[in-house]
Amino acid sequence: MHKTQEEIEKIREGGKIHTRILQQTAKLAKPGISTWELNAFAEAEILKAGGRPSFKGYGPKGHQFPAGLCTSLNSVVVHGVPSKNQVLKEGDILGLDIGMEYKGLYTDTAITVAVGNITKEAQRLLELTKKALSIGIEQARIGNKVGDISAAVQKVADDNHLGIIRDLVGHGVGHAVHEDPQVPNYGKKGAGPELKEGLVIAIEPMFTLGTDDIFIEDDGWTVTTRDQSLAAHFEHTVAITKNGPEILT
Ligand code: MG
Numbered sequence: 223m224h225k226t227q228e229e230i231e232k233i234r235e236g237g238k239i240h241t242r243i244l245q246q247t248a249k250l251a252k253p254g255i256s257t258w259e260l261n262a263f264a265e266a267e268i269l270k271a272g273g274r275p276s277f278k279g280y281g282p283k284g285h286q287f288p289a290g291l292c293t294s295l296n297s298v299v300v301h302g303v304p305s306k307n308q309v310l311k312e313g314d315i316l317g318l319d320i321g322m323e324y325k326g327l328y329t330d331t332a333i334t335v336a337v338g339n340i341t342k343e344a345q346r347l348l349e350l351t352k353k354a355l356s357i358g359i360e361q362a363r364i365g366n367k368v369g370d371i372s373a374a375v376q377k378v379a380d381d382n383h384l385g386i387i388r389d390l391v392g393h394g395v396g397h398a399v400h401e402d403p404q405v406p407n408y409g410k411k412g413a414g415p416e417l418k419e420g421l422v423i424a425i426e427p428m429f430t431l432g433t434d435d436i437f438i439e440d441d442g443w444t445v446t447t448r449d450q451s452l453a454a455h456f457e458h459t460v461a462i463t464k465n466g467p468e469i470l471t
């Protein structure tokens with residue numbers, strides 16, 4: 223599961239393109255645009271750059287994700303499916319999650335954006351989930367354990383009385399969309415697998431303003447909070463290096 227210097231170099235190159243595309247897609251997330259249009263833009267940019275949208279067609283035959291971009295609106299935590307009928311409006315929060323394959327290697331990154339003006343509570347959720355990602359990344363160091371990342375992320379949620387999604391976790395990434403180890407957003411310091419040089423992981427806190435209880439909607443993908451509370455998701459692909467954590471997206 224560990225990557226060579228050459229592989230990390232390719233992931234770094236793909237990650238730069240990937241990040242640019244996510245940011246451009248985020249800028250388009252304004253009232254009046256549909257999530258289908260956002261997906262069309264992101265997919266086209268990925269193909270133009272010589273990449274492949276790795277979420278598109280992900281999953282077993284007969285149940286494959288239909289888009290390159292996950293668009294998770296308000297109480298949707300992750301894996302929202304873009305739709306022409308889903309038009310953004312002022313006050314929404316929207317999770318944008320893209321997987322990309324580039325030169326045979328994979329990166330994964332997500333943000334949650336405000337559509338126009340949002341409530342103070344929603345703003346607080348976005349800021350704290352983003353902060354948890356940074357604090358988690360700080361622990362992605364040689365010799366630390368996966369649990370050091372998990373515990374750091376969990377502390378931000380616990381200190382601020384936010385719900386932590388437990389049924390979905392971060393993961394290794396690089397040779398495939400999802401690899402070992404799992405990187406939960408809760409856990410104990412010093413527990414779990416050791417972080418070694420060349421490991422590449424996607425760290426992805428998912429917090430809510432309510433509880434951790436979720437369900438999957440009838441489309442078989444969309445993961446929504448049971449209590450309909452708002453949810454946020456931020457994600458980076460990170461390499462464990464001799465010089466500390468390197469954010470590749
Ligand atoms: Mg991921």
